[in-house]
Amino acid sequence: MRRHFQMTELPQSGVVASSGRTWKEHRSVSLQILRNFGLGKNILAERIQEEVSFYISSLSECLGRPTDIKLMTTISTSNIICSIMFGQRFDYTDPSLVKLTFLVDSIFRTFQLNGVVNFIPVLQYLPGDLFHLKKLEADVQEMLRLLSVFIEACRDGNKGDNLVTEYLQELSRRKENGADTTMCENGLKRLVFDFFNAGTEPTSTTIDWFVLYMLHHPDVQKKVFDEINEHVGTEREPNIRDKPNLTYLNAAIMETQRLASIAPYSLVHTCPRDVNIRGYTIPKGTYITPSLDSVLHDAKIWGNDVMSFRPERFIDQEGKLLTPEQFVPFGVGKRDCFGESMAKAELFLYLSNIFQKFEFRPTEQGNPPPLKYHLGVTAVPLPYHVRIVSRI
Numbered sequence: 001m002r003r004h005f006q007m008t009e010l011p012q013s014g015v016v017a018s019s020g021r022t023w024k025e026h027r028s029v030s031l032q033i034l035r036n037f038g039l040g041k042n043i044l045a046e047r048i049q050e051e052v053s054f055y056i057s058s059l060s061e062c063l064g065r066p067t068d069i070k071l072m073t074t075i076s077t078s079n080i081i082c083s084i085m086f087g088q089r090f091d092y093t094d095p096s097l098v099k100l101t102f103l104v105d106s107i108f109r110t111f112q113l114n115g116v117v118n119f120i121p122v123l124q125y126l127p128g129d130l131f132h133l134k135k136l137e138a139d140v141q142e143m144l145r146l147l148s149v150f151i152e153a154c155r156d157g158n159k160g161d162n163l164v165t166e167y168l169q170e171l172s173r174r175k176e177n178g179a180d181t182t183m184c185e186n187g188l189k190r191l192v193f194d195f196f197n198a199g200t201e202p203t204s205t206t207i208d209w210f211v212l213y214m215l216h217h218p219d220v221q222k223k224v225f226d227e228i229n230e231h232v233g234t235e236r237e238p239n240i241r242d243k244p245n246l247t248y249l250n251a252a253i254m255e256t257q258r259l260a261s262i263a264p265y266s267l268v269h270t271c272p273r274d275v276n277i278r279g280y281t282i283p284k285g286t287y288i289t290p291s292l293d294s295v296l297h298d299a300k301i302w303g304n305d306v307m308s309f310r311p312e313r314f315i316d317q318e319g320k321l322l323t324p325e326q327f328v329p330f331g332v333g334k335r336d337c338f339g340e341s342m343a344k345a346e347l348f349l350y351l352s353n354i355f356q357k358f359e360f361r362p363t364e365q366g367n368p369p370p371l372k373y374h375l376g377v378t379a380v381p382l383p384y385h386v387r388i389v390s391r392i
């Protein structure tokens with residue numbers, strides 16, 4: 001179960017923060033819709049690949065000069081989720097998309113900070129905005145307003161495959177059949193809000209961390225490129241069918257997810273009933289904050305070099321990729337990440353394509369930016385600049 005957030009404007013539905021019947025129905029309907037669009041198949045990969053081409057063009061415009069790639073990356077990953085939800089992608093300078101991207105960043109930054117208000121609700125009545133609750137409310141309202149415009153634009157039905165139209169059609173079908181459903185207009189709004197946030201920021205932040213680690217480990221960056229060069233070459237773009245052959249890149253992505261541990265406290269759960277674990281009773285309704293860090297950074301699992309960046313730990317002696325069960329960046333159990341397979345396809349396609357075409361260097365030779373981060377819902381590297389050099 002999820003906990004109930006102290007938010008006034010956000011409909012209590014969708015997938016991320018709902019529980020019980022509402023969660024079950026919204027998760028399964030969404031999964032069905034995304035499967036019809038090709039989740040887990042190459043059709044979705046082709047949509048991602050198309051967006052990656054636009055991203056590469058954008059990076060190409062920044063060659064040679066110090067560049068902060070974060071905004072571009074977030075806009076690009078949000079475009080993939082837009083194409084799924086609304087059946088269209090947007091130009092990187094589209095004012096609504098740029099605004100939405102800033103709002104995602106702001107919401108992820110402030111959500112964890114004001115979490116304390118959920119544990120001690122009386123704090124929300126303190127004067128001022130110490131826990132940024134008012135700011136969060138304003139950001140959420142603005143995001144809902146902008147997303148509602150995109151939702152409305154889907155109602156005329158000429159946007160191609162999209163989640164909004166499919167949801168509305170399924171809702172009508174269930175109503176016509178007299179089904180007892182939790183689906184409703186507010187449920188759609190909340191679903192779109194959930195997917196826009198969850199589907200944009202963690203992927204973009206992982207790419208941001210990967211590039212940062214490559215600045216610190218040029219030897220790893222070289223091996224990533226050499227592997228791409230050997231198995232794909234530079235004449236064609238890497239595609240999803242290359243994934244099984246690029247073992248070192250896959251391992252470097254996993255090592256980034258392990259070490260950066262971008263969702264260190266996952267999402268808060270609520271205990272659905274009294275549970276007894278090793279002699280301790282956890283009463284029904286207790287908030288549970290899973291610590292993914294405690295697994296991803298456990299020296300007993302990963303060895304004494306647990307805090308070093310070493311992709312080889314995910315490769316066995318025969319050169320095959322290892323996926324230990326303790327590799328849990330997407331959470332575990334029934335409420336694990338809904339978008340795991342999509343995120344894995346995105347990370348592979350973005351990173352194989354950009355590291356095939358570019359070398360990323362620190363702006364000051366031998367002096368990479370610090371591995372420091374801001375902790376909100378996710379751990380986001382502090383803004384940094386890179387110098388992008390073309391390999392082709």
Ligand code: HEM
Pocket residue numbers: 015016017027194195198199200202203206262263266267268329330331332334335336337338339340342343
């Ligand atoms: C590298 C990228 C990503 C990471 C590291 C990540 C990680 C996570 C984590 C840790 C959770 C919480 C699991 C729990 O509560 O136990 C989660 C939930 C979720 N994620 Fe992701 N995620 C990523 C990308 C995505 C994408 C691309 C989507 C696209 C739709 C997505 C959609 C969701 C949703 C809807 C939930 C809530 C699931 C539920 O409550 O049933 N995520 N994710």
